[in-house]
Amino acid sequence: MTRRTTPGEVGRCHAAGMTEPFVDMLRGGHPNSLGRTGEVVELVLAEPARLPELFAGIDDPDPVVRLRVGDALEKVCREQPDWFVPDVERLLGDLGQIEQPSVQWHVAQMLQHLRGGLSDDQVQRSTELLQRNLTTSSDWIVLNVTMDILVGWAEGDADLATWLVPELERLQHDPRPSVAKRAVRRRDELRG
Numbered sequence: 001m002t003r004r005t006t007p008g009e010v011g012r013c014h015a016a017g018m019t020e021p022f023v024d025m026l027r028g029g030h031p032n033s034l035g036r037t038g039e040v041v042e043l044v045l046a047e048p049a050r051l052p053e054l055f056a057g058i059d060d061p062d063p064v065v066r067l068r069v070g071d072a073l074e075k076v077c078r079e080q081p082d083w084f085v086p087d088v089e090r091l092l093g094d095l096g097q098i099e100q101p102s103v104q105w106h107v108a109q110m111l112q113h114l115r116g117g118l119s120d121d122q123v124q125r126s127t128e129l130l131q132r133n134l135t136t137s138s139d140w141i142v143l144n145v146t147m148d149i150l151v152g153w154a155e156g157d158a159d160l161a162t163w164l165v166p167e168l169e170r171l172q173h174d175p176r177p178s179v180a181k182r183a184v185r186r187r188d189e190l191r192g
Contacts, residue, residue, distance in 0.1 A: 001121065016126070019050075021059050022040050022043075022050070022053055022054050022055070022072075023057045023060050023065055023069075023070070024041060025040055026057065026064075026065045026068040026069060026072070027062060027064070027065055029064075031064045034068055034071055035068055036068075037062070037068045037072050037075075038075075039073050040054065040068075040072045041072050041075045041076055041079075044072070044076050045076060045079060045080065047085060050052075051076065051083060053086065054069060054073060054076070055069075055073065055090070056073055057069035058070065058073070058094075058095060058098070058103065063100055063102075066098070066100055066103055066173045067100070067102040067103070067149045068095065070102055070105075070106035070107070071102070071106060072135070073106060074106040074110050074113075077109075077110045077113045077114070078113050080108075081113045081114055081117065082117075082185070084110060084114055085117055088114060088118060088122055089101065091107055091110055091111060092111075092122065092125050092126060092129060095107050096129045101137065101139035101141060101142045102141075104133050104137060104139070104142045104146075105139075105141050105145040106143045108133065108142070108145050108146055108149055109128075109145060109149075110129055111126045111129070111130070111149070117151070127128045127150070127153065127157075127160060130146050130149060130150055131150070131163065132148045133146050134147065134150065134167055135167065138177050140174075140176050140178055142178050143171060143174070143182075144178060144179060144182050147168065147171070147182055147183060147186050148180040148182075148186070150164055151164065151168075151189055151190060154158065154190060161190050164190060165187060165190055168180075168183045168184075168186050168187035168190070169183070169187060170183075171183035172184045172187065
């Protein structure tokens with residue numbers, strides 16, 4: 001069992017000029033756990049200059065590290081969306097093209113956090129990215145997160161709502177109850 005570093009120890013390490021690379025902190029452990037992701041989030045919130053290091057971790061070859069980096073990025077973005085405004089193009093570009101489901105749903109969540117600060121062009125490209133994920137992904141979390149976000153965005157966009165209704169009708173026949181039931185609820189919201 002790996003011993004976790006306490007917040008006090010983290011503070012002492014930083015005060016002494018020692019920093020553990022984020023990818024090392026996020027490596028190992030059970031692949032379904034978030035490991036030390038919470039600790040990484042706390043470090044970035046306390047030291048925003050390390051945000052680029054966290055972003056760089058998304059390129060790690062280990063999918064577990066990428067999952068945890070995506071989760072940490074989303075949690076930091078939720079707390080400090082303004083920090084991510086300069087990185088919108090990266091979210092829409094490099095990160096948006098990663099086919100790993102956990103990266104896809106975290107990018108979707110970050111775009112949702114940033115929605116109010118996006119340009120019209122960025123909103124359009126974000127919508128297209130989410131539409132692509134909704135029509136091509138088979139991952140239940142990607143589908144559920146993307147449905148929720150797109151339905152919210154469709155409230156002010158009649159064209160998106162028109163596009164979305166048939167997709168929700170398609171997904172209401174998904175064999176997974178969480179996807180099918182959500183599709184029915186979201187379709188009813190759009191029609192309501």
